[in-house]
Amino acid sequence: MGNRTITLTDNSTGKSIELPLLEGTAGAPVLDVRSLNKELGCFTFDPGFKATASCESTITYLDGAKGELMYRGYPIEQLAEHCSFLEVCYLLLHGDLPNKDEKDTFVDEIRYHTMINEGLRTFLSGFRYDAHPMAMMTGVIGSLSAFYHDSLNLNDPEQRMTTAHRLIAKIPTIAAATYKHSIGEPVLYPRNDLSYTGNFLYMMWGRPTEPYEPDPVAEQALDVLFLLHADHEQNASTSTVRLAGSSQTNPFGAIAAGTASLWGPAHGGANEAVLRMLDEIGSVDNIDKFVARAKDKNDPFRLMGFGHRVYKNFDPRAKIIKKMAHRVLQDYGDDPRMELALRLEEIALKDDYFVSRKLYPNVDFYSGIIYQALGFPYEMFTVLFAIGRTVGWISHWMEMVSDPKMVIGRPRQLYTGAARRDVPPIESR
Ligand code: SDX
Numbered sequence: 001m002g003n004r005t006i007t008l009t010d011n012s013t014g015k016s017i018e019l020p021l022l023e024g025t026a027g028a029p030v031l032d033v034r035s036l037n038k039e040l041g042c043f044t045f046d047p048g049f050k051a052t053a054s055c056e057s058t059i060t061y062l063d064g065a066k067g068e069l070m071y072r073g074y075p076i077e078q079l080a081e082h083c084s085f086l087e088v089c090y091l092l093l094h095g096d097l098p099n100k101d102e103k104d105t106f107v108d109e110i111r112y113h114t115m116i117n118e119g120l121r122t123f124l125s126g127f128r129y130d131a132h133p134m135a136m137m138t139g140v141i142g143s144l145s146a147f148y149h150d151s152l153n154l155n156d157p158e159q160r161m162t163t164a165h166r167l168i169a170k171i172p173t174i175a176a177a178t179y180k181h182s183i184g185e186p187v188l189y190p191r192n193d194l195s196y197t198g199n200f201l202y203m204m205w206g207r208p209t210e211p212y213e214p215d216p217v218a219e220q221a222l223d224v225l226f227l228l229h230a231d232h233e234q235n236a237s238t239s240t241v242r243l244a245g246s247s248q249t250n251p252f253g254a255i256a257a258g259t260a261s262l263w264g265p266a267h268g269g270a271n272e273a274v275l276r277m278l279d280e281i282g283s284v285d286n287i288d289k290f291v292a293r294a295k296d297k298n299d300p301f302r303l304m305g306f307g308h309r310v311y312k313n314f315d316p317r318a319k320i321i322k323k324m325a326h327r328v329l330q331d332y333g334d335d336p337r338m339e340l341a342l343r344l345e346e347i348a349l350k351d352d353y354f355v356s357r358k359l360y361p362n363v364d365f366y367s368g369i370i371y372q373a374l375g376f377p378y379e380m381f382t383v384l385f386a387i388g389r390t391v392g393w394i395s396h397w398m399e400m401v402s403d404p405k406m407v408i409g410r411p412r413q414l415y416t417g418a419a420r421r422d423v424p425p426i427e428s429r
Helices: 036-038 076-082 085-094 102-114 118-125 132-144 157-185 196-205 216-228 234-246 249-261 272-283 284-295 316-332 338-346 352-357 364-373 376-402
Strands: 004-009 016-022 058-063 066-070
Touching: 036 058, 036 338, 058 216, 066 085, 066 272, 076 216, 076 249, 076 316, 085 102, 085 157, 085 196, 085 216, 085 376, 102 157, 118 132, 118 157, 132 157, 132 249, 132 376, 157 249, 157 376, 196 216, 196 284, 196 316, 216 316, 216 376, 234 338, 234 376, 272 284, 272 338, 272 364, 272 376, 316 338, 316 364, 316 376, 338 364
Parallel strands: none
Antiparallel strands: 004 016, 058 066
């Protein structure tokens, strides 16, 4: 971790302390402030954790300035080119890519867990048909701990891995079930003769009345999209999973908390918001008006799919998805919103407001165009994000709970409320 230090001096007392500067494999060093309160009687203050490293992790690294993303050291571009989503799930869970036998065993293990308890199907039928699928996902995922009691011992590595396999395997089944519930069609049982993503497409678009085979173009595109969304270090939903899981609650509850966080339009809900924004813009002639609104501090409108807390360059995932969108539209027919998105990107990236703030398209800017082309309704877009991200959430959860040094997360605050005062009798209030 190196032996660099930073000296802090309290100029009101003259007291100085040396704080260690810890170096990782890559990225900025971190200032270890754990002794700050004991030594200087103060806390750090960092709303939104813009300058705070909440943990040590070996899973994912992103370089915001260069626009680089690596899972366990492998660049995302190479993983997207050469690996399936399930190979990347194995990588994130185990730390390295599987060999042929390990891959086959893992695929079989996931296939074994694709069904959901019949009681969950009844549970799902209690939702209104027009409930947002992310509302149903959050509720059903949270309820999994009521159905799967036999793998909740956090201290048992085997039970932790069983829970990971169950979540990766069942999330697509639950996701497709929320869609079928919303359109009043029967929920389909998984087909384990199909690939992970092919089975999801079957459960989404298949019907008991006729045969269905997934379209290879859709299967390949969606598998890459799941892979691109698999993990992204300490983003809001993953940090939510870590904080919730740090109380030693069951993993299904922690992942449900992450699912709820992902739903927000500032996070994973942005992919749905991008398509609604493109529909609202309607035509290239209106772009300038909306770009002006995005720049207007008095207007809450923001360019959805643009900007990122860490990337101050192109999101590498957006580059891959943008190329994929062109390929999918060649098969599925052009979409005027693609042209609109391309022009919006071109205009924004010439505008100083965006250039000076280093606002580039992020993972959500083009993904919805593909989802829409593949037939998914807008409300399912964030559900698709959650299918990909579940393996990231559970990998971070496992990394945290298997660390003997794990402590419950409990941030402090800067209190600016009322000073101590006595309760007056009600007659004088
Ligand atoms: C994801 O963290 C992750 O890794 C997330 C994610 C993952 O894989 O998990 O990558 C997935 O969530 C991608 C982001 C999806 N969200 C959106 O596309 C929503 C639109 N984007 C913004 O809401 C915003 O860019 C955030 C939330 C993504 C980032 O916000 P920050 O880091 O808090 O940045 P900020 O709000 O401090 O913005 C800095 C400046 C501000 O202007 P000034 O106060 O300096 O004048 O940039 C402006 C902001 O107003 N700004 C935008 C903008 N994003 C930032 N202005 C217009 N449109 C935007 N989209």
